[in-house]
Amino acid sequence: MIDDIFAHVTSHYPEHRAVFDGKNNFTYRELYVKQQQLVRYLIDELQIGKGEKIVLFLPNCVEFILSFFAIAEVGAIVVPLNIHLKEKELRYYIEKCGISAVITDSYLLSQWGKIPSHLQAIQFILFDKLDILSKNILNSLSPENDFHPSMETSLDDEFLYLSTSGSTGRPKIIPRTHYNVIAGAENVGNALEVTNQDMFLSVTPFFHANGLSNCMFLPIMKGASIFLMRQFSPRNMLRLIQENNITVLFGSPFIFSTLSDIADRTFCFPSLRFCLSTGAPMPKGLGKIFFSKFGIPVRQLYGSSETGTISIQLGDFPEDESSVGRPLNTVTVKIINKDGRELPPYEVGEIVVKSPVMIKGYVDEPELNKEAFSNGYFKTEDLGMLDRHGNLYISGRGKKFINVAGIKIDPLEIENVLLSFHKVRAVFVTGVKNRRGTEMIKAMLVAQPDCSVSEVIAYCKDKLAEYKIPRIIEFKDEIHRDIMGKVAW
Amino acid sequence: MFTEKEINNRIKKVIMHSLELNLHEDDFLNIKNLDELFGMDSVAIIELVIGLEQEFKIEIHPEYLNSEIFKNMDTLTAYISTLMNRKMGE
Numbered sequence: 001m002i003d004d005i006f007a008h009v010t011s012h013y014p015e016h017r018a019v020f021d022g023k024n025n026f027t028y029r030e031l032y033v034k035q036q037q038l039v040r041y042l043i044d045e046l047q048i049g050k051g052e053k054i055v056l057f058l059p060n061c062v063e064f065i066l067s068f069f070a071i072a073e074v075g076a077i078v079v080p081l082n083i084h085l086k087e088k089e090l091r092y093y094i095e096k097c098g099i100s101a102v103i104t105d106s107y108l109l110s111q112w113g114k115i116p117s118h119l120q121a122i123q124f125i126l127f128d129k130l131d132i133l134s135k136n137i138l139n140s141l142s143p144e145n146d147f148h149p150s151m152e153t154s155l156d157d158e159f160l161y162l163s164t165s166g167s168t169g170r171p172k173i174i175p176r177t178h179y180n181v182i183a184g185a186e187n188v189g190n191a192l193e194v195t196n197q198d199m200f201l202s203v204t205p206f207f208h209a210n211g212l213s214n215c216m217f218l219p220i221m222k223g224a225s226i227f228l229m230r231q232f233s234p235r236n237m238l239r240l241i242q243e244n245n246i247t248v249l250f251g252s253p254f255i256f257s258t259l260s261d262i263a264d265r266t267f268c269f270p271s272l273r274f275c276l277s278t279g280a281p282m283p284k285g286l287g288k289i290f291f292s293k294f295g296i297p298v299r300q301l302y303g304s305s306e307t308g309t310i311s312i313q314l315g316d317f318p319e320d321e322s323s324v325g326r327p328l329n330t331v332t333v334k335i336i337n338k339d340g341r342e343l344p345p346y347e348v349g350e351i352v353v354k355s356p357v358m359i360k361g362y363v364d365e366p367e368l369n370k371e372a373f374s375n376g377y378f379k380t381e382d383l384g385m386l387d388r389h390g391n392l393y394i395s396g397r398g399k400k401f402i403n404v405a406g407i408k409i410d411p412l413e414i415e416n417v418l419l420s421f422h423k424v425r426a427v428f429v430t431g432v433k434n435r436r437g438t439e440m441i442k443a444m445l446v447a448q449p450d451c452s453v454s455e456v457i458a459y460c461k462d463k464l465a466e467y468k469i470p471r472i473i474e475f476k477d478e479i480h481r482d483i484m485g486k487v488a489w
Numbered sequence: 490m491f492t493e494k495e496i497n498n499r500i501k502k503v504i505m506h507s508l509e510l511n512l513h514e515d516d517f518l519n520i521k522n523l524d525e526l527f528g529m530d531s532v533a534i535i536e537l538v539i540g541l542e543q544e545f546k547i548e549i550h551p552e553y554l555n556s557e558i559f560k561n562m563d564t565l566t567a568y569i570s571t572l573m574n575r576k577m578g579e
Contacts, residue, residue: 084530232531233551234539254532261539405532434509441528453516454525461524469528472511 001153001178003073005221007032013196013223019062021228022240026062028223034062038070041130046101046123050075050153053097053161056207057081057104057111059230063127064206065216067103072178075153079161080207082407084465087113094119096173096363097161103127155179161363162209164305165401169412173363174209174305183356184308185218187328188301191312192248192274196223199271201246203229203237203255208407209305210278215250224248234258238267245271252279252406256290256298257436263293276301276312279406281394283437287321300324302394306378307331308357311392323391331355333392334377335385345388348395352377402431403439409468411441414460418443421459423451426479429470443470446478491573497566499544507540508533522561534559547572 014029026034042048054076058064064080071078079097081090090112093099101123102112109116109126116124160176176184188194200219204211219226227244229237232255240246249272256277275290278301290298297317302324303309310333313325327333334342335349343349354377361369372379381398401408411429418427426446431439445456453473460469491499498514505512510527520526527533537559538549547569553559558568 231551231554232535233554234535235548236551254535258535258539262542440509452519453512454520457525457528460528466528466530467532469530471508471527471533474511 001072001155001157002159002181002217003069005182006035006069006072009220009223016196016223017225018220019065019226019228021062021230024062031062031066035066035069035073038066038130039073042070042074042076046125048074048076048101051158052076052100053079055079055081055093055097055099055102055104057083057102057108058127058206059083060202060206060211060216060228061230062228063103063105065220065226067127068206068212068216069220072159075157077158077161077175080212081163082205082207082465083108083111084467086111086461086463086465087115088463089465090115092170093163094122096171101125153178155182160212162212162305164209165408165410165413169410169416171410171413172365172368174359175363176357176359180308180357180359181213181217182221183330184213185221187330187355187357188214188309188312189218189222191309191314191328194218194222194224194248198222198224198247198273199245200224200226200248200250201229201237201240201244202226202250203232204250204252204278204406208279209308210250210301210303213308214276214278214301219248234262238263241269241272242267247271247273248276249274250276250278250301253277253282253286254280254405254436254438257283257286257438260286260289260293266292267294269294269296272296274299278303280403280438282321284321286437291317302392304353304378304380306359306372307353307355307380310353310355315391322393322395323387324394325392326390327353327392328355332377333386340374343385345386348383348385350398351380351382351384351392351394353380354378402429402441404431404441404467405438407467409441414441414443414464414468414470417460417463418445418456420463421456423448423455428479432472440471441468442472442474444474444476444479446476451475490577491570493566493570496545496569496573497562500541500562500565500569503540503544504537507536517562520561523559523565529559541569545569545573547576 010028010032015027018028018031019026054071056067103125105128106126155178158175159178160181162174163171164174202215204215206212206216275296275298277298282300287298300313302311310331311325311327332354334352336342336352337349358378361373382394383396384394401410414429415427418424424445424447428444430442432442434440456473501514501517558564
């Protein structure tokens, strides 16, 4: 199971550097000792039991990693949530998932508003109050003779609940088993030939599927090292890559675009083996610009929270930037038409995927599951084709979400919030391309004459995470919809 | 040497251009804090920093990304002025 992998890696590479952030360094042995302290605390003090759902509400930090592996050992289920979510959004997850505890830090507690006082059955564990990171005890612990609670877990037990944007106004919950999580990291690790000599710069948030699997669990699984970047800054990132001999960098098109923007000269990073772009399609031309400044190609990675990574562009620096590469070894991709018939190469249809990381269905969504999971395949609703070499090309995205710097946002969720503002009568929310070729949120409102942009934003700030607040707000006299319900804007 | 008023006006133009906001200069008059005009998430702050660095040929230290400096026009103008004066003194 996942905690066994952690113990196994620790026994093989005890003195190898596991995690550091510029201030604190932890070897695998030191990390393991801290993790065991946390396991004891969760069981002895809080009586956390098998199958309980525990929210991790933390940025990219050592505490997140310790909590992840501690919860695995206890047999509970990790529910990582975006630390920018507000009280109303967090209440949804509490009800949907049946949360019994939250691990967070004091400075993030205010995001939960009145929840700690209203829902006293939920235990709030403030990691900074536990003093686990600074204690220097239990040095005799080692994976060979450590404390193991007698939890019987199996590979098929649920371990991780991920959240993904729906198109219904409410996020869906994706339940991954221990097996799904391990297979996902194994897939990507094998494709990139990750070893314990690798150094990951982990800036992609751990509360997202890609960040958690590829930037946190994968390097730990291979005994590699992680440099934690809690917050992205392009200038800082360039310095960190240089100073720490980073070998693997996962990012979004926004990250690679801003790095290209601020680079006022060419750079040489001999240690950097891979730059991988995830979360959104690379805008046309960005790959070439990045290569001209840094001499390293940006490889596109295509995947979904439902299936894990599907493909990575690993060939010679591609002339055609729209390919997302070949499916990984254990992943099967088919292109089908509306009748479900498989299409030959070069014909465009819906991309369906089978993968060992694939879930069986969303939590409590029986109708949606019938539509999305069929004959052992997941229907991505993306359109694409395969060429005769097996390279996958995406030609369209079926799901209606707005992609802000790699984060997928359901416009219906924002529309529902805006419509609940008493001054707003009608609304349409959509994504518009910015000058980088990535998306930002635009809201068109029919509202009372005295309604202002600042009022609308102030209303949204209380109910929506900052990244969901519309960048552009336009007031209209009316919003025209055609017979298909489409808005002419 | 630029006055604070000139710096203030240039910052407004950077905000509107970098963030591609559908605003006029007058929209800045009635607000206390910049986050009343747009959702100030991490993407917006990075875009703003890059725009300001390119406009004023300065370097904004990453440790200021989370600070109150970006809260309103007064603190931002004062900060940019300081950086420009420091640069001129070099």
